[in-house]
Each structure stands twice: as C-alpha cells, then as structure tokens.
Amino acid sequence: MSVSLKYLYHEVMEYGVNLIAGEKGLKNQVKWTHIAENEEIVDFIQGKELVFTTGLAMKNDEDLLKLVKKANERDASGLIVFIGKYIENISDKVIDYCDNSNFPLFTVPWGMEMSDTMRSLTINIIESEKTYIEISNALKDAIFLHEHSELYMPRLNKVGFKNEWRYIVTLMELESKDINVYRVEEHTSQMINFIEEELAYIRNNFFCLSAGQSIIIIFYNKNEQEIESILKNIYKKMVKEFNNANFYIAMENQSNNLQNLHQGYKEAKKISKINRLLRNNNAHLKYNEVGLYKLLLDLYDKDKMKSFYDKTLGDLAFYDKVNNTDYVEILINYFENNCSIIETANTLYIHRNTMNYKINKIEQILDINLSDIGDRSKIYIALMIKYLL
Secondary structure (H helix, E strand, O other), X not given: OOEEHHHHHHHHHHHOOEEEEOHHHHHOEEOEEEEXXXXXXXXXXXXXXXXXXXXXXXXOHHXXXXXXXXXXXXXXXXXXXXXXXXXXXXXXXXXXXXXXXXXXXXXXXXXXXXXXXXXXXHHHHHHHHHHHHHHHHHHHHHHHOOOOHHXXXXXXXXXXXXXXXXXXXXXXXXXXXXXXXXXXXXXXXXXXXXXXXXXXXXXXXXXXXXXOOEEEEEEEOOOHHHHHHHHHHHHHHHHHHOOOEEEEEEEOOOOEOXXXXXXXXXXXXXXXXXXXXXXXXXXXXXXXXXXXXXXXXXXXXXXXXXXXXXXXXXXXXXXXXXXXXXXXXXXXXXXXXXXXXXXXXXXXXXXXXXXXXXXXXXXXHXXXXXXXXXXXXXXXXXXXXXXXX
C-alpha cells in the first residue's frame, strides 16, 4: 500500500515545501523516501519513492536536469530540491521538463531542516500503511467472517466507516493468458497500486483490497451509474497496461451496509463466474447487462434450478464422484473457451486427441451431441445454474 503524493504534500507544506512543476503528477503514489545527490545514486531507486536532493554534488543546472530525468525514468514519485546553498534556483528547462512529464518538482528553502521534512513524510507513510492493513483486514472479516461483527465493526467505525453508508461491492477476477510467463497473484499488488493511482481523485469513496486472484473494490457513497462509468474506464486502461491477463468485472446489484458486504461479494462473485463462462471481456458489469443470467435471477427458484441442473448434468457429476474424474470441470473449460477443442486443450495443457476423447465421453455419459444447438444451449444454461446454486 502507498499514499498519494497530493496527500503528503498537504501534510508537509508547513515545512516550506512548495510545488513548482508537474502538478498533474500529484496523483502519484509514494511508498518511501530516498536521498540522491547525483545521477548514479538514483539507480538505487526501486520505484514510488519521493526523492530529496540538496545539490551538494551538482556542478551546474545540467546535472540537476539529468537527476530529474533519471528519477522520472526510475519511476520516482517526485523530487524535493533544497535551494539556497548548492542550488540557487531552478531553471526553466528543468521546470518545463517536469511539467511536460507530469513529474512533481518541489522546492524547500535551505533554512528548513531536511530531517524534519523526511520525518514527517515517513511517519505519514507508515501510518498510512498501518491504517490500510487495519482496514483491509477488517473488510475481509466483514466479507468472509460476517457473522462475527465484533471482529470488524469496532475497527471500521474507529477509522471512520459508517454502517449506514451505501456500500457497493465490485469484483475484478484476474486470469493469466500464459501461466508460464505471467503469474497473476504476484502482480495483484501492482494492479491495486495502478487502480489506486487512477482513482486518487475519489480517494475517500473507495477501498481496494486483494483476495487470492481477485481484486475487491468497495465503493461507498457513490451511485451505481458513477461506479459503472469508473469501472469501465479502469477496465479499458488495465487491459492496455496489463496485457498478459484477462479481467472479469462484476458489480453487485444493490447497495448494502457494512454488515451485509458479504452478500454483495457473493452476488458479484456469481456474476464474475457467469462473465467468465460467457468469455465476457467487454466490461459487462452487473446482472442486468447479462441477459440470460438476468432471466435466471428474475425467475430464481432454487429447487427448480437444482432439478434442471440434476436432470441435465447430474449423471456427469455422479460419474465424476464415482470414478474420480473431472468431466464437469472439463465441460466448464470447454464452454469458457467458446467450445473450441484446440483452445480448451491448450488451456488444460493436454493433447487435442485427449480432449476429443473427453468430449466424446461426456457426450456418451449425458447422451447428448455438443454440436447440436439445442443440447449445447441446455448444457450452457445448466452450467450457469451451477454458479447460482
């Protein structure tokens, strides 16, 4: 977790910190601070650090420009320059570069103590991290241990969350396009940072956390239309930024209070599974945008749905149980891959002939023909029902 540069800037203005360029980059996130007196030291930046320099090792304005460019290339959050002793002023060339690159550049008068500024920033970063972990754990408890409100309600109330606010749970399920080169779980944190940067302008109206290969974004005091627009915009940007993953987005149907977040999560989870089954990569978000799924929800009768599922796929599920096979999962993957033998075989890392054998076996067990539109539609609906039961 990191904290926005804009927030930190307001916290340290009392120390004479003044923004002179790169204002559009204030949405940048800050994970730590770093002191760099020359271009070579900037190489040690890992990203998301706010860099300090006094200009001690700089001979001219070109040296400062090189340091600024290198810091920006290393994904630093911004640069604070102490002026008045080693650096008398900031040239227009440096300012123009920072403005054009959206790289925040701050100045501090030489008389101000660097240690005081850094101490204030460090305390704010640490407190922000501590608060994030506390909120994240409390919200996870609200979702996954909802019956134990004593675990999460006091903690959430303590940090300002109100039970009567309107909360809407949204879900982004992640799926690697190539598991050999891209591990989704390792990149979830990076994706969350990306989302937080993009949504910094509504910092006080959402909270983002991870749960396995899912990213949960909980919005509060925002209406559905705003949230849909926000998610569609985020989806488009993430597809470009993280092009080795598929994203399945879902949004619960109605708002809940804190003690009912688990219900919103369950609904979003079901919708995400339906989107996955539909291979829906077009940012369809909630039930009224997935026609057949909406019909099933509107006609929701659990007993009748179970009866239809049992009649359609019950024999296959029973066969799997008795013979320790996985034909139902094979069938799910088959539909997730648009009923393509080759794509399903590739997804499951099995030979095409093996995949053909398994599909033929499934057809034999269920006495169906998956090339027939009627049989295929019946199985398709049964698989959707599987996610609703």
